[in-house]
Amino acid sequence: GSSCEKCDFETDMCKIFPELNLQPGWIRRNGRSGMGSPYSDHTGNDTAYFLSLSSEMGSSSATLRSNVFLPTDKERICQIKFYYWISQMNGTLMVGLQKHSEDAIKNIWQDSAEQQNQWKANMIAINSTEKFEV
Numbered sequence: 001g002s003s004c005e006k007c008d009f010e011t012d013m014c015k016i017f018p019e020l021n022l023q024p025g026w027i028r029r030n031g032r033s034g035m036g037s038p039y040s041d042h043t044g045n046d047t048a049y050f051l052s053l054s055s056e057m058g059s060s061s062a063t064l065r066s067n068v069f070l071p072t073d074k075e076r077i078c079q080i081k082f083y084y085w086i087s088q089m090n091g092t093l094m095v096g097l098q099k100h101s102e103d104a105i106k107n108i109w110q111d112s113a114e115q116q117n118q119w120k121a122n123m124i125a126i127n128s129t130e131k132f133e134v
Contacts, residue, residue, distance in 0.1 A: 009049040017051075017064050025054050025062035042083040042119035050083075059090065066134040068100075069126075078126040080134065085120070086113035095124055100131045 007014035009028050031039040031046035036055065041048035053062055072078050084093055092112040096105035109124050126132070 009051060016066050018067055021065040021067075023062045023064070025057040025060075026064060027052055027054055037087055037117060038085045038119065042121070050085075068131050068133055069128075071130050071132075072127050078128070079123055080126065081121065081123040083119050083121050084111070085118070086111065086116050088113065088116070091116075095134060097126060097128070098133045099128055100133075 005015065007016045013019055013022065013028065028049055029035060029052050030049045031041070035052065038050075040046040041050050051064070069078055070076075080095075086093055090112075092110055094107055094110040097108045098105045108126070109122070111120070111122070126134070
């Protein structure tokens with residue numbers, strides 16, 4: 001069967017980002033929270049929830065770590081589709097891959113807000129012969 005899981009943060013952090021992997025700075029909110037843009041999710045819904053980095057974080061960074069994904073193979077590749085919004089001029093969003101036999105996190109994608117203040121969609125395909133986290 002498909003191991004695809006849709007995560008929209010409507011009720012909780014889904015199974016993708018366990019609460020204990022949430023670093024300080026990340027909050028689950030919607031467009032009506034009074035915390036500035038974005039004022040809606042990627043569909044224009046202002047009551048829909050998304051994850052946001054608190055503005056108090058300033059210029060520091062914060063990580064979101066996924067749960068453990070099983071190895072990929074010919075039948076089961078891992079494709080992660082996500083929507084994101086970058087509002088700071090100097091903001092950069094990076095996706096890293098950590099295989100379980102390696103200490104280092106390998107940067108596999110990044111975007112640094114040339115088109116800021118709009119929702120963008122992206123899809124990443126991951127191949128790994130061992131368990132991994134994103």
